Amino acid sequence: MDEKKKTIFSGIQPSGDLTLGSYLGAIKNWVALSDEYNCFYCIVDEHAITVRQVPADLRRRTLAQLAQYVACGLDPEKNVLFIQSHVAAHAQLGWVLDCYTMFGELSRMTQFKDKSAKNADNINAGLFTYPALMAADILLYQADLVPVGSDQKQHVEICRDIAMRFNNIYGDVFTIPEPFIPSTGARIMSLTSPENKMSKSDKDPGGCIYIMQQPDEIMRSFKRAVTDCDTERCVRFDPAEKPGVSNLMQIYSCATGRTMDEIEAEFEGKGYGVFKPAVGEAVIEMLRPVREEAERIMKDKAYLESIYRAGAEKAEAVAMRTMRKVYKKIGFVAR
Ligand code: TYM
Numbered sequence: 001m002d003e004k005k006k007t008i009f010s011g012i013q014p015s016g017d018l019t020l021g022s023y024l025g026a027i028k029n030w031v032a033l034s035d036e037y038n039c040f041y042c043i044v045d046e047h048a049i050t051v052r053q054v055p056a057d058l059r060r061r062t063l064a065q066l067a068q069y070v071a072c073g074l075d076p077e078k079n080v081l082f083i084q085s086h087v088a089a090h091a092q093l094g095w096v097l098d099c100y101t102m103f104g105e106l107s108r109m110t111q112f113k114d115k116s117a118k119n120a121d122n123i124n125a126g127l128f129t130y131p132a133l134m135a136a137d138i139l140l141y142q143a144d145l146v147p148v149g150s151d152q153k154q155h156v157e158i159c160r161d162i163a164m165r166f167n168n169i170y171g172d173v174f175t176i177p178e179p180f181i182p183s184t185g186a187r188i189m190s191l192t193s194p195e196n197k198m199s200k201s202d203k204d205p206g207g208c209i210y211i212m213q214q215p216d217e218i219m220r221s222f223k224r225a226v227t228d229c230d231t232e233r234c235v236r237f238d239p240a241e242k243p244g245v246s247n248l249m250q251i252y253s254c255a256t257g258r259t260m261d262e263i264e265a266e267f268e269g270k271g272y273g274v275f276k277p278a279v280g281e282a283v284i285e286m287l288r289p290v291r292e293e294a295e296r297i298m299k300d301k302a303y304l305e306s307i308y309r310a311g312a313e314k315a316e317a318v319a320m321r322t323m324r325k326v327y328k329k330i331g332f333v334a335r
Contacts, residue, residue, distance in 0.1 A: 001038050001314075001318070002038060005036065005037055005038045006036075006037050006038070006144040006145065007037060007038045007039075007040070007141055007142055007143045007144050007145070007175075008030070008033055008034075008037040008038070008039045008040065008041075008143060008144070008145045008146070008147060008180075009039075009040045009041075009042070009137060009138045009140075009141045009143035009146060009177075010026060010030060010040075010041055010042070010146055010147050010148060011041065011042035011043065011044040011047070011084065011134075011137060012026065012027075012043065012044065012065065013044050013045075013047045013048040014043050014044075014045055014048050014058060014061040014062040014064075014065045015047075015048040015051060015053065015058075015061075015200060015201065016061070016199075016200025016201055017061065017064070017200060017210045017211070017212060018065060018068050018200070018210065018211045018212070019188075019198055019199070019200050019208050019209060019210055019211070020188060020198060020208075020209035020210070020211065020251070020283065020287075021149065021187075021188040021197065021198035021199070021208075022149070022200075023072070023211055023287075023290075024182070024185035024188055024251070024254045025148070025149025025150070025151075025182065025185055025186055025187065025188060026147055026148055026149055027069070027072050027074075028072075028182070028185065028254070029147040029180065029182055030072075030074060030079075030147055031072055031073040031074060033145070033147060033180070034073075034074060034075070034078060034079050035078075037144075037145065038080075039074075039078075039079040039080065040079075040080045040082070040141045040143070040315060040318075041069060041074060041079055041080070041081050041082075042081075042082055042083070042084050042137060042315075043062050043065050043066060043069075043082070043083050043084060044084045044134075044137065045058065045062055045083060045084050045085050046084045046085050046090060046091065046094075046133060047084070047130060047133060047134065049126070050115070050124065050126040050127040050130055051115065051119055051122070051127070051201075052119075052122060062083060063298070063301075063304055064212075064294070064298060066081060066083070066304055066307060066308060067294045067297040067298040067304060068211055068212070068290065068294045069081050070293075070294075070297055070307065071289075071290045071291075071292075071293035071294035071297055072211075072290050076307045076310070076311065080311050080314045080315050081307055081308070081311045082308055082311030082312045082314075082315045083308050083311075083312065084137065086308065086311075086312035086315075086316075087140075087312055087315045087316045087319050088316075089136075089140055089316065089319035089320055089322070089323045090133065090136055090137055090140065090319070091133075092136075092323055093136035093139065093140055093319075093322070093323060093326060094129075094132055094133035094136040096136075096326060096330065097132040097133075097135050097136050097139075097162055097166075098129050098132045100132075100162055100165055100166050101129070101131070101132040101135070101158070101162055105131075105158055105161065106128055106129065106131060106132075106158075109130075109131055109154060109155070109158070110154060111130070111151070111154070111155065112127060112128060112130065112131075115127055118201070131155050131158045131159070132162065134155050134159060135155075135158065135159035135162045135163065138156070138159050138177050139159065139162075139163055139174045139175075139177075139322065140318070140319040140322045140323070141315075141318055141319065141322070142174065142175040142318075142322065143175065143177045144175060144177060144178065145177065145178055145179075145180045146159075146177050146178070146179050146180060147179075147180040147181075147182075148179060148180070148181065149181065149182075149185075149186050149187060149188075150181050150186040150187045151187065151197060152179070153179050153181060156177060156178075156179035157179070159177060160176050160177065163175075163176050163177070164176060170329040170330070171329070173322075173325055173326060173329055174322075184250055184253050184254055185250060185251075185253075185254040188247065188250065188251060189243065189244075189247040190202060190204070190207035190208065191206060191207050191208070191209070191221055191222065191224070191225040191226065191247075191248075192204050192206050192207035192224070192225070192226055193207060193226065194226055194243040194244040194246075194247045195243060206220075206221050206224055207221075209221055209222075209283065211287055211290055211291065211294070212291050212294060212295075213287075213291075215284045215288070218280055218283055218284050218287070219277065219280040219281070219284065221280075222248075222276050222277065222279050222280030222283065223276055223277060223280065225244065225248060225276055225279075226244045227242075227244045227245050227248075227272045227276070228241070228242045228243065228244045228245055230242060233271055233272060234267075234268070235249065235263065235264055235267035235268075235270070235272075235275050236264055237249050237260040237263075237264065245272070245275075248275065248276065248279045249263050251279055251282075251283060252278070252279045252282055255279075255282035255283050255285075255286045256282050
């Protein structure tokens with residue numbers, strides 16, 4: 001670790017295959033920031049079990065996600081890539097922070113409200129205290145920056161509140177982190193219902209694009225993407241009036257680096273029948289090298305194992321430093 005550099009922590013749940021939303025909202029920035037910062041990028045399997053998982057699928061997706069992190073451009077030599085459950089300090093600090101997080105604060109979390117509506121038969125305590133575990137993830141590494149999509153902003157804010165509350169009692173134990181949210185791509189919407197976020201748990205398969213999807217399936221989903229029932233039928237950025245088209249424009253902008261003005265000019269006088277396949281093509285080309293590289297890495301189980309083992313060791317060393325400090329501050333007897 002370079003002591004002069006600031007620190008990043010972020011994570012993704014292996015509760016579904018990685019989506020275009022996670023790629024554009026989070027991973028693309030992880031890669032962009034990885035030279036400038038000491039980076040910890042985690043596969044947060046402990047968070048994933050707040051919703052029931054099929055064990056074999058969870059195991060497969062965890063390893064696939066690691067392969068995809070590397071394929072997206074995260075060099076395991078330069079970034080600490082690891083699996084949350086391999087570092088016991090996450091659960092340990094999670095419990096401590098549960099005791100410094102208020103019931104009322106947790107009740108206001110929109111992700112809890114959404115997920116408990118979707119999983120009405122399993123509103124477990126872990127789903128409720130989830131933000132305290134997420135705060136533990138971030139605070140263990142004394143992270144300065146947390147690159148996430150906009151849906152996670154509220155969780156980073158509660159993490160800051162918990163850290164400040166703790167520091168107010170015990171002195172400067174935790175670094176107060178800042179969220180880092182991209183200006184374009186922070187909230188990619190479903191292709192079939194653009195009023196909803198693109199989500200790996202989406203029941204409508206056409207609404208979500210996955211990093212590992214085959215080009216013909218990606219193209220089919222983009223061709224079927226919902227555009228808006230307006231009469232002008234032109235490519236214009238207006239999220240309130242034209243949510244479907246504006247979402248596609250955001251995706252196209254992320255994939256090509258073009259601004260909204262440039263995109264409007266490019267498709268002036270051309271209908272959605274030209275625009276939608278162009279977005280599909282740009283996404284296919286953006287994801288193609290990632291998919292091909294991930295497929296290759298996924299076959300190399302020994303390589304994957306060497307990455308997550310080394311990652312856990314490096315992460316644990318840093319996490320335990322914070323953990324010892326926390327236990328001492330709160331009055332636990334050292335063993
Ligand atoms: P998760 O697993 O739902 O999503 C992973 C990351 O992808 C972003 N994201 C999106 N961005 C734009 N548009 C979308 N449609 C979209 N869908 C997902 C999310 O904002 C997130 O950055 N609680 C976290 C996981 C977590 C975590 C952490 C994150 C656990 N501990 C510590 C940061 C730091 C979550 O459920 O993300």
